Amino acid sequence: MIKSYFIFLFLCLITLNTKAQNPNWSVNTASYQYSMTFTSFLNIDGRTLTSLDDTVAAIVNDEIRGVSSVEYVASLNKYVTYLSVFANTDNETISFKIYDSTNDNVIDVVKNQDFIIDGNIGGILQSFSIAKPALNAGAILNSFAFSGVTSTSQTITNNKIDIVLPFETNLTNLIVDFSLSDGASFLVDNEKQTSGVSKQDFTNPVIYKVLSEDESKLIAYEVNVTIETESSNPSEIVLTSDFGLFVNKAPLLINLETSTPLTNLLKETISVTNAIVLSVEKNNDLNYSIQIVPIQQGEFSIELPKNSVQSTGDVGNLASNKLVFNYDIVNPYVLSTKRNNPIDEITDNDTLEFIVIFSEAVENVSVTDFESVSDSEIALTKETDSKYIVTITNIDDIKGAVSLNIKETNSIKDKASNVLLNSVINPHQN
Structure with missing residues (x-):
């Protein structure tokens, strides 16, 4: 009985002290001619992985082509991986797996990247995100103001913010209130700012940067703050x-x-x-x-x-x-038309499909703007503002050329309301 107790206790101690181990990921770099590198960060369910045991693997054709673990970058207080990926040909599709050591779990990431010989993606500030679910790519500054201070005026043009504050406002210690895209960060000199908390000296222009949650976008804003003079009354x-x-x-x-x-x-x-x-x-x-x-x-x-x-x-x-x-004073016109299906000039098909391309984006294109042989039926599919698929059916009894025309009186115009130049689409033999 005592012996059994000690065996049980020994097994419990082993279980408690066992550390989650990385999967057996490895790559034989000598088998490949080329490489590319990623500076990336790992994120699972909105949590950035920070354990040095957390690992990412690059997968190509079900083969491990690169493995890297998380490292800490003290200068930015950030955790990244330096991932090298290997291949023998360009443009191979890379997918990713993450090992989350905290939960001892391997996660497939729904994100692909083409292999680029000698390519380098990501950096310390803007790292390549490998995340599940995917992080937000928005980098929008929704609002910018100062706590406790009402601006006299504010203009935002071309990523430049000009703000005029009331007379005698102290510019050296202003608290900024801001709102951003979901998950985005607001940075000054690469230091993350907190809305309603972070203070800044606006005696001189200040460069703010909005970094998207997935770090794919970084947009800079120059903020210039001035004080209105006691007697000033600028015109708006x-x-x-x-x-x-x-x-x-x-x-x-x-x-x-x-x-x-x-x-x-x-x-x-x-x-x-x-x-x-x-x-x-x-x-x-x-x-x-x-x-x-x-x-x-x-x-x-x-x-x-x-x-x-x-x-x-x-x-x-x-x-x-x-x-x-x-x-825009140029009238749109039919730039080209091509039989799409079938491509043979002479056919016994009951259905003819044409690609009609206009010289520019047009509006108000409808099936009633087209005409063909008697008793035929016409269908219209818009692919882009200038490209349309026109389908003619019910022509199995027609012998000879089947024409497709745009009616002389039609509703087609460009975005500046210039009407369509009358065009006849070439007939096709049926």
Whole structure:
């Protein structure tokens, strides 16, 4: 009885002290000519793996092609793996398995990567994520403000944030409130910030970076904070138009609303690209009508940069919003048509399928815009804004050429409302 007790106790002690062991993953590097490297991090169910016994394996054609364990990088307080993957040919598909030592479990990761000879993916800051489930790739700054301080104005353009704070605000110790895409991180000098907690000196511009949860995207924002002077009252200018993004007529009428009267709004003070300012008409102290004309086809825009005009007291304006348009006066047309199925010119099929490609993106394309031989039936499938599949059926009794035409009167237009040039699609022998 005593002997049995000691055997049982011995087995219990072995069980309690047994450490979870990595699976028997290994790779014979001498069998392969080429390699590529990954700097990656491992994540299971939203938990980044931090044990030095946690391991990742790269799999190609059910073979182990690379193995690496987690390492700690003190400079960024981060756990990564330096994974080398080996192959003899380019473009092989790599999949991944993770060994989670905490739970003594091997997990298949639903993520693939093509092998690139001498390729290098990921870095210490932006590591390649190997995770199950996949992490969020969004890197969006939804909001940015200061705790306890209401800004006088704020503009965000081209990843640049300009903020004006009330007179006598202390810029040296401001607490930032922000919101980001799910799981994303907000960084200053690669140090993670906490909304409502982290403090920053904004005496000079500060570069913030939004890093997506999966670390695939890193977007930088330059934040410039200024203090309004005691007597300043900068004009807030808003530009509006009844025109949409695509236009085919000129001139365009732009409406300008200002929060304070302006003293020097002239054609020369308005910033336009690929356009000229035709006229500026003052309707009242706070409203103007501006006419602009695009110079040539393509994108054109209008805006008033910061301090381009002044209000009473020679106080410059805040930057206006930017209106962007696309000038298009070219009518769309049928660029090409090709028999898709069957491809033989002469056929006895009851169904003919054509690929119709327009010269640009078009709208309002419907089956009623097409016509063919008498009693035939037409079906339409949109593949892209400029590519359509047209199917003709019920033609088994037809002997001779089967034509497919676009009706002279149709509803097809491009995004700028230019109507379709009349086109006849070549007939095909049936």
